[in-house]
Amino acid sequence: MIPTINSLPDELLVTVIESAVFEAISIDRETCSECARIPNNSLVKTLSLVSHRFCRIAQPYLFYAPRARHDGSDLSYPLNPLAKLRDTLESRKALCSRIRVLTIHLTRYTAHEDLEAAEHILRRLARPSCLTLEAGDDWGHPSQSRSLKMAVIVAATQCSTSVRHVHIGGQSASISQLFESKWNSLARLDLRHIGIIPSLKGKTVEFGSASFTTLSVRETNFLSSSLERIVRWPRKLEHFAFIKLQGSTSALDWNNILLPILKHHSSTLRTIDIRCGIDRSNGEPLFDARLFPCLTHLRLRCIKNINVLGPSVTHFTWDLPRANSYSSTGQIIPDDEENWSQFGERHEARLRDIATAAVAQDAALRTIHIEFHPGNDGREGPNPWNHYNTFSAWYPWELMERVRDEVLRPSGRELTYSRPPFETKTAWQRDFSAAVKQRENFLKRKIAEIQARERERRARGL
Known part of the structure; x- marks a missing residue:
């Protein structure tokens, strides 16, 4: 058979x-x-x-990975995912042990009954691994601030033995409640779009008590005291990311805020990922990878007067931003005073300095990666107007490859970069020529329109 x-x-x-x-x-x-x-x-x-x-x-x-969230825009939205999931788990209790990844999204329309449903769901979970708890903007409703607060507390008290990853997001999230939670097995904590957090002086934080080793802070404006308490909360921090993306262009005061905080974990940090501008208004940044003996992966935006060659750093990523960053005084930070959607000879010189130093010192560095995404104003594909305004006729990636072929590869090292919008130099130059012609035609039309209006004005005797 x-x-x-x-x-x-x-x-x-x-x-x-x-x-x-x-x-x-x-x-x-x-x-x-x-x-x-x-x-x-x-x-x-x-x-x-x-x-x-x-x-x-x-x-x-x-x-396995349900998403209980409101997709409607009013209180009469007929489908309530929170209530439906609660009722399903109540009628089929065996499914409570099947949920591993749970997302709960609470909006400004979340009613009290929905909060109770979220609390009920979290209490029923048997062994979840990842929790995503999001709260929408409070939109002037102070009561919304309690929604995520309740969810976080319940998740912490009911799921603390199995949860490995928690993602918390939303303007109305309450970070202060985190310090009341006991995360016995938490390995990773992600905070996103929390908003400006007041000082947590009223909260007693037992430094070096939390179990998570990975911390990501994204699109969030912390006061330095709050950020210090969160960074010092875990027993040891191995991976740290501080990311400000769309809508957030403030530069980070590295010397006075972040560096003193990270030094608390200087002996354990293996990954540092800083994706925002570095404010040098209080002096040149003093980042030195040699302060972090276990650091293997480093990602920075600014590399001027910064040492990225640590004893264990094998991968360095140079993150070229799409927009300028501003200091605390409102000025464009020195490293961003030109449009960052270009890569020219100045950038090549900085890259060559790092590569040459790595070879001369026989450093641990083996790979340099460049994140380079020319701006396109949100359009599909490259924008010839940006292309005309920010690029020369050279092929920017050719400058990177020149450093790779002349310095890095002969020493057994490598350079990579994000996928370019044009695969070949010929295509790049063809688009550049088209952009130049388009620009010239546009200027000719404008001049002709101005001259026509001037002739009409004179004809009317004005």
């Missing part, structure tokens, strides 16, 4: 179904090893229609 898939025991069939439905989602700074692979619900539903046996095995994967 020829064996078929239906003749497989349940244990093997589970393995087959898992290999079919689980897929990698977009890997970014907000995912970890637990939530980077989740089931494809469309495939799960399709497999559930094959047979009763397939349905029994596949259907619970629909609850």
Whole structure:
């Protein structure tokens, strides 16, 4: 008898179904090893229609990574995901142990009943690994500030034994409540778009008590005292990211704020990722990778007068921003005084200095990566107007390759860069020529329109 898939025991069939439905989602700074692979619900539903046996095995994967969030814009929105998920878990209690990745999103329309549903769901979870707790902008509703506060407290007290990754976001999130939570197994904490946090002087923080080793702070404006308490909270910090993206162009005071804070974990940090401008109004930045003996991966925006060659740094990423950054005084920081959507000879010289120093010192550095995305005003593909205004006829990536071929590769090192909008120098120059011609035609039309209006004005005797 020829064996078929239906003749497989349940244990093997589970393995087959898992290999079919689980897929990698977009890997970014907000995912970890637990939530980077989740089931494809469309495939799960399709497999559930094959047979009763397939349905029994596949259907619970629909609850592996549920997202309970409001997508409506008013109080009468008919579908309430929080209440539906609560009722489903209440009627099928076995599914509570299936949830590994849970997202709860609370908006300004979240009613008291929905808050109770969120609390009920979190209490029912058996062994979740990743929790995403988001609160929308408070929109002038002070009561909204308690929504995420409650969810965080409940998640901390009910799921503390299994949760490995917590992502907290939203203007109305309360960071002060974090310090009241006991995260016994937490490995990663992500904070996003929290807003300006007041000083946490009233909160007693037991420094060196938290278990997480990875901390990411994104699109958030902290007072230095608050940031220091959060950074010093874990016993040891191995991975740290401070990211300000769209809508946030303030530069970071490295000397007076961040560097003194990170020195508390100088002996354990392995990754430092700073994706914002560095404010040098209080003196030149003093970052020296040699202060972090275990540091292997470093990502910075500013590299002027900064030593990136630490004893263990093997990968350095130069992050060229898409927009200018501003100091605390409102001035464009010196490293951003020209449009950063270009890469010219000045940038090549800085890159060559790092590469030459790495070779001369026989440093641990093996790879330099350049994040370079020419601005396009949000349009699809390269924008010839930006191309005309910010680039010469040279091919910017040719300058990077010149340093790679002349300095790095002969010493066994490598240079990589993000994918360019033009794959070849010929295509780049062809677009440059077209942009120049388009610009010239535009100026000719403008001049002709001005001359025509002037002739009309004179004809009317004005």
